[in-house]
Amino acid sequence: MAAPTIPATQLIEILDAPVRTHRIDLVGAVALPHDLDHGPDYLTWLTNDHHARLDYMCRDPEDRLDPTRQRPWAATLLVFGQRYVNGWAPDDDEAVDGCGEDRPWTDGVSRYARGDDYHDVLRGSIRRITVHLREELLRRGVLADAGDLQCVDAVDAGPYLEREYAWLAGFGFFGKNTLLIHPRLGSGLFLGVALTNLRVTGLADAPRPLLGPPALSKPGNEAMTSLCGTCTACLEACPTSAFPQPFVLDANQCLSAWTIEWRGGAPADRRREQGGRLFGCDICQQICPWNHKAARLALDQPRDEYAVSPAHAEIDLADLIRIDAGTFKARFRRSPLWRAHPEGMRRNALVVAANTGRRDLVPVIRTVAADDPDPDVRAVARWALTELEGDA
Numbered sequence: 001m002a003a004p005t006i007p008a009t010q011l012i013e014i015l016d017a018p019v020r021t022h023r024i025d026l027v028g029a030v031a032l033p034h035d036l037d038h039g040p041d042y043l044t045w046l047t048n049d050h051h052a053r054l055d056y057m058c059r060d061p062e063d064r065l066d067p068t069r070q071r072p073w074a075a076t077l078l079v080f081g082q083r084y085v086n087g088w089a090p091d092d093d094e095a096v097d098g099c100g101e102d103r104p105w106t107d108g109v110s111r112y113a114r115g116d117d118y119h120d121v122l123r124g125s126i127r128r129i130t131v132h133l134r135e136e137l138l139r140r141g142v143l144a145d146a147g148d149l150q151c152v153d154a155v156d157a158g159p160y161l162e163r164e165y166a167w168l169a170g171f172g173f174f175g176k177n178t179l180l181i182h183p184r185l186g187s188g189l190f191l192g193v194a195l196t197n198l199r200v201t202g203l204a205d206a207p208r209p210l211l212g213p214p215a216l217s218k219p220g221n222e223a224m225t226s227l228c229g230t231c232t233a234c235l236e237a238c239p240t241s242a243f244p245q246p247f248v249l250d251a252n253q254c255l256s257a258w259t260i261e262w263r264g265g266a267p268a269d270r271r272r273e274q275g276g277r278l279f280g281c282d283i284c285q286q287i288c289p290w291n292h293k294a295a296r297l298a299l300d301q302p303r304d305e306y307a308v309s310p311a312h313a314e315i316d317l318a319d320l321i322r323i324d325a326g327t328f329k330a331r332f333r334r335s336p337l338w339r340a341h342p343e344g345m346r347r348n349a350l351v352v353a354a355n356t357g358r359r360d361l362v363p364v365i366r367t368v369a370a371d372d373p374d375p376d377v378r379a380v381a382r383w384a385l386t387e388l389e390g391d392a
């Protein structure tokens, strides 16, 4: 069967209503296969071991560079962007310092992870939007049968260089912090994709989103890879010097990788650099002038699901220091914090308690140092005691 085909104008018409309903900010489309300008940079990143222990990043790199290798039927990658924050204010010390004695533990959690899991929220939205697309294509006679439209959606976890495709779809430019930045919306955007066999004709040559505010001040300016100019604020603000050069992040040095992805947590000799940050890090975004600009604009609020989950107020840092697997699951199964595993959460909470001088937690930490089932967590608890009272 010939691939279903529609003009971009019709696709926009079909997607407009459900995209509004699901509060998606940006939608774009990239015809496949597509040469990726920064594909070689990704391969260099792998060669230099900048992916650190993120093994999934070096699995089948050729497939990540060309989605049609795994799915030869793929003709278009639909790309979606959804805000989780309206930028960051210049004086947002919460994002810089994290939590502390006078601040709730949620201040130590990156903005993206304070509410419901974006994998569920955004992916659920994309799935419902593609269901609507299928129904409309059937109704309009573009499809003879519902099965004629193939669609695979992914948020974060799929083998796609999401920022590269978002850039190709006209969502914005690459920041020196490697984040994809929209000049109005900033970088506090989740990205997701849907791979489909739908062919879309009439996609503008100059990349611009099908729906949502255009990123280009001058349509046709294909050179817009970065609007950072001479600014190096993010590179200088990074507390762990994780950027060996502009546009390159070494995950070995990144607080986000240590606190979210690494099962062992921050390297022992660098735990102090974690400060009051419990999960992830927003410093390279908080310092960015484009995010200050987004914070000044009167944008409507991001989806409620991304605000701090009210249930988080029921617990405190002391609870996190000793959280067991059952409680962890009950509390965080539907949150991005799930990624830390219970041991990772206990470990991160211990590091934060030590770094923020929480001497009031010494009795709890002593119990953990003695009784925690995980030897690594016990070791971190002993370190925290040494930090807090010089008493291993």
Ligand code: B12
Residues within 6 Å of the ligand: 038, 039, 041, 042, 045, 054, 057, 110, 111, 112, 155, 156, 157, 158, 159, 160, 161, 162, 163, 164, 174, 177, 178, 179, 180, 181, 187, 188, 189, 190, 191, 192, 225, 226, 246, 247, 248, 249, 251, 254, 256, 257, 260, 261, 279, 280, 281, 282, 284
């Ligand atoms: C692995 C990963 C991580 C790793 C590594 C990060 C990294 N920079 O690669 C770790 C765990 C550290 C991480 C951290 C974070 N992540 Co992350 N992560 C990913 C993941 C799964 C893959 C990223 C990837 O492909 N890296 C490979 C490297 C080579 O790509 P890159 O750094 O993006 O580099 C691109 C550009 O820099 C550019 N480039 C390279 N060289 C040059 C040179 C010039 C001159 C120019 C102009 C461009 C350029 O080309 C590269 C390829 O497109 C994506 C989801 C996905 N499937 O894509 C999410 C994703 C990138 N992460 C995301 C988020 C939110 C975060 C955090 C903000 C979370 C937090 N608050 O802690 C931090 C941000 C840290 C940072 N500065 O990147 C979002 C980013 C959204 C956005 N607006 O950009 C994504 C897209 C997830 C999502 N679906 O929304 N992440």
